[in-house]
Every structure is written in C-alpha cells, then in structure tokens.
Amino acid sequence: MTADDGGDQTVKIARVGVVGCGQMGAGIAEVCARSGLDVRVAESAPELLDAGRTRLAASLDRAVGRGKLDRTDRDAAAARVSYTTELDDLADCDLVIEAVVEDEGVKTDIFAALDKVLGPAAILVSNTSSIPLVTLAVATGRPDRVVGIHFFNPAPVQQLVEIIPALTTSPDTIRSADRFARMLGKHPIRAQDRAGFVVNALLVPYLLAAIRMVEAGTASRDDIDSGMVLGCAHPMGPLKLCDLIGLDTIAAVAASMYEEFKEPLYAAPPLLRRMVAAGKFGRKAAAGFYVYT
Numbered sequence: 001m002t003a004d005d006g007g008d009q010t011v012k013i014a015r016v017g018v019v020g021c022g023q024m025g026a027g028i029a030e031v032c033a034r035s036g037l038d039v040r041v042a043e044s045a046p047e048l049l050d051a052g053r054t055r056l057a058a059s060l061d062r063a064v065g066r067g068k069l070d071r072t073d074r075d076a077a078a079a080r081v082s083y084t085t086e087l088d089d090l091a092d093c094d095l096v097i098e099a100v101v102e103d104e105g106v107k108t109d110i111f112a113a114l115d116k117v118l119g120p121a122a123i124l125v126s127n128t129s130s131i132p133l134v135t136l137a138v139a140t141g142r143p144d145r146v147v148g149i150h151f152f153n154p155a156p157v158q159q160l161v162e163i164i165p166a167l168t169t170s171p172d173t174i175r176s177a178d179r180f181a182r183m184l185g186k187h188p189i190r191a192q193d194r195a196g197f198v199v200n201a202l203l204v205p206y207l208l209a210a211i212r213m214v215e216a217g218t219a220s221r222d223d224i225d226s227g228m229v230l231g232c233a234h235p236m237g238p239l240k241l242c243d244l245i246g247l248d249t250i251a252a253v254a255a256s257m258y259e260e261f262k263e264p265l266y267a268a269p270p271l272l273r274r275m276v277a278a279g280k281f282g283r284k285a286a287a288g289f290y291v292y293t
Contacts (some may be wrong), residue, residue, distance in 0.1 A: 010176040011123055013183070014038060017096035019087070019110055021052025023246070023284055024127055025099035027155030030056050033077040034069070034156070035184045040082050040090055049083050056081065059156060091117050095180065097149065098136075099127040102252035107131060108139045115140035123173055125149045129200055129249065130256035133166035133193045143168035147177045150197060151186075153245060161186045162197045195260040200253050205265045207250060208272070210238035214289070215271040221289055239289040243282030251276045 015038040018029045025041065029052075032039045041056075043049040060078060063069035069077075087110075090096055096118060098110050107126060114124055124146045126136050137146035148164030161181045165174050181188040191197035196204060210224050219227070225237020242250055251273060257266040275281075275288065282288030 010172050011094055011121060013094045013180050015093045017090035017093035019098045020100040024153060026052050026055040028097055028099055028151055029081055030059055030156050031184050033080040038080050040084060042084050042087055042090055046085060049085060053083055087113055087117055093122060095123045095125060097125040097127055102249055104131050107136055111136045112139045115142060123176055127151055130195050130253040133164050134168060137166040137168045144170040145173050147173050149177055159187050161188050162191045163188045164191045164193055164197055166193050195257040204253050207238050207242050208254060208269060211269045211272050215269050243288035243290055246282050246284055247272060247288055248276050248281045
C-alpha cells in the first residue's frame with residue numbers, strides 16, 4: 001500500500017492478472033504489458049490459452065508494422081506476459097481484471113473464486129459492459145475492493161475507459177482504479193453502476209435501430225453504413241461496428257439494459273437474436289452483417 005498527499009491508502013500496482021484471453025482480454029493484457037507492468041493471463045483451457053497467446057503476439061506485431069512500437073519494446077512487452085490455466089497462479093497480483101464472456105453467472109463464479117485466492121489488499125476489476133458491479137462485488141468478501149473498468153475494443157488503440165464503482169466500492173479503490181487507468185495511458189470517465197454505463201447507453205440503441213432498419217427493409221446494409229459515414233462523419237457505419245464489437249456482446253448488453261429499464265429501444269431485434277443463434281457473431285466468427293476472410 002502507498003499513501004498519497006491526501007492521506008488515502010491506495011494500492012501500488014506492479015503485477016496485474018487478466019482472466020480471459022479473448023479479443024478483450026488479450027488487448028487488456030497487451031496494454032498493461034506495454035505500460036511496463038508484469039501480467040499473468042489465465043484461461044480455462046490450454047487451447048484457449050494458446051489462441052490468446054497467438055492473438056496477443058499478432059497484435060504486437062501489427063503495432064510494429066504500423067510504426068507504433070519498435071521491436072525492442074515489442075519483445076520486452078511480450079516477455080512481461082506469462083500464461084496459466086490456474087486461477088491460483090494469480091495469487092500474488094495486486095489487481096486482477098476479469099474479461100470473460102458477458103454472462104452474470106460465469107463472472108460471479110470467477111469473482112468468488114478469485115476472492116479466495118488473492119491477498120486481502122488486491123483489487124478485483126470487471127471489464128463488463130453491462131452487468132451490475134454490485135452483483136459481482138457481493139459475491140466476494142471484499143466488496144469495497146471491487147470496481148468496474150470498462151475498456152473499449154480494440155483496447156490497445158481506444159483511449160477511453162469507464163470507471164464504474166459499485167455502491168460498495170471504497171473511495172480508495174476508485175482512486176486506485178483511476179490512477180491505474182492513467183498509468184495505462186487511458187482517459188477515464190466516471191459512470192454510475194447502471195446497465196450500459198455511459199457509452200453503451202448511448203451507443204446500443206443506435207446500433208439496434210440500424211439492425212431494425214435492415215430487418216424492416218428500410219435500407220440496405222451498405223446504404224445504412226454509408227449514410228452514417230458520409231452523412232454524419234462517423235469513422236465506421238453502425239452495422240460494421242456491430243460486427244467489430246460482436247453481435248453476441250451487443251445482444252447481451254441489450255438484454256441487460258432491457259432487463260433493467262424495460263425500454264423498448266433496448267430490446268434486441270429478432271434479426272439480432274437469430275444471427276447470434278446461428279453463430280454469426282461478426283469479425284471474430286468471420287461472419288456477421290459482413291463476411292470476413
């Protein structure tokens with residue numbers, strides 16, 4: 001622990017654990033490693049760990065290819081990351097970030113398990129985009145040390161993170177989360193523990209509206225995306241953005257927001273639900289509103 005000028009006790013973060021090494025988990029691990037932190041990544045199975053390691057290495061190589069990272073720094077960042085299939089191996093971490101599937105039951109089980117493994121001062125973080133933080137906090141014996149830090153995809157590129165305290169989160173934990181985000185070179189904004197937080201509460205209804213337009217035949221996929229790129233100066237059309245985020249993730253966020261607020265604009269359109277059922281999740285599945293090779 002370390003005290004600042006204001007007298008608060010905040011966690012000094014040197015070693016970070018990341019649970020989950022999918023698209024978001026690998027990106028978060030990369031950001032931490034590139035910021036000089038030791039990172040330990042946990043996955044549930046060896047094949048998932050191998051895929052995550054490959055994903056992280058490919059992202060570092062892309063950064064080198066684009067001139068954003070030199071090879072020496074790339075090698076140093078890769079060397080800071082270790083991999084495991086055992087949550088017990090995260091025991092010495094100062095802060096652990098959960099970045100698994102957007103499922104309340106799965107996340108709650110992970111938080112309960114991590115609580116038994118970590119030291120009493122360690123902070124537990126969720127990268128959830130919609131699940132109530134207080135639900136995860138009360139699954140542990142340290143609800144004051146649980147906080148949300150919502151990264152955006154791709155995590156190594158996007159500058160924003162949302163800091164979401166639960167009702168139980170202590171002021172020191174909030175300060176630690178804010179400082180951690182800034183240590184990573186991110187711009188933190190504060191959000192209340194409400195489904196959708198700030199960005200998704202604005203973004204998801206917009207994306208769902210675009211899906212409804214396709215479903216109703218109001219306009220074609222290409223015309224909808226071109227309209228928002230060329231007419232509103234958006235960098236990417238809503239349907240292409242759906243594919244980037246992941247249609248399964250959008251459906252999960254929509255379900256969480258609809259459950260909380262019961263607003264019709266938050267309800268997932270039938271087309272979205274059918275595409276998710278068919279496994280058309282977007283880029284990560286090579287098929288969504290667009291086809292990827």
